[in-house]
Amino acid sequence: AQKITQTQPGMFVQEKEAVTLDCTYDTSDPSYGLFWYKQPSSGEMIFLIYQGSYDQQNATEGRYSLNFQKARKSANLVISASQLGDSAMYFCLDPGGPGANSKLTFGKGITLSVRP
Amino acid sequence: NAGVTQTPKFQVLKTGQSMTLQCAQDMNHNSMYWYRQDPGMGLRLIYYSASEGTTDKGEVPNGYNVSRLNKREFSLRLESAAPSQTSVYFCASSFGTRSGANVLTFGAGSRLTVL
Secondary structure (H helix, E strand, O other), rough: OOOOOOOOOOEEEOOOOOOOOEEEOOOOOOOEEEEEEOOOOOOOOOOEEEEEOOOOOEEEEEEEEEEEEOOOEEEEEOOOOOHHHHHHHEEOOOOEEEEEEOOOOOOOOOOEEOOO | OOOOOOOOOOEEEOOOEEEEEEEEEEEOOEEEEEEEEEEOOOEEEEEEOOOOOOOOOOOOOOOOEEEEEOOOOEEEEOOOOOHHHHHEEEEEEEOOOOOOOOOOOOOOOOEEEEE
């Protein structure tokens, strides 16, 4: 299973600017990948984006994109044109399934606050 | 399209009482999971069920038991609740493959307080 690290304690960004949220992983498994989830203050967990190790290009979903750097073992989430509704906690997650004997490990999360 | 439904949404218990959190999914997912989230923390895996008929311990299983009743339902039981089990509990499900298809779908959460 991967070890997931999110070390940024809290991030602030001005509305309409871009922000990068960091996530690093530590694994020797060549078939790794990572999910990002958003948790607003209401508490629900919302899937944002996935990147697999064999994907040729960085994943993009609307204003969300992943900056996947294999050499640095990082899969950072980039949010472009931040909106007030982006204020939330963001978690990265190892997507391992039963075949990989993974514990489905979440990072500790990053709190993002968008300022008007 | 209900997705993942967990009950109850809120519960207050006294130390030593028992209770069961219920979870059901209607997406034909193979795998189901129980997480707990403490204030300001990420989610920690309590137990998971890779497929019907199997269950495995996660990161923090002590004080909990689970039952995978059928493919749809996965319950979490606290036999003798302790204040340290005060938390928000999330049930989730997925197809259980090691790929981008393994998106976890979460329930709305159950807030448990143990006095």
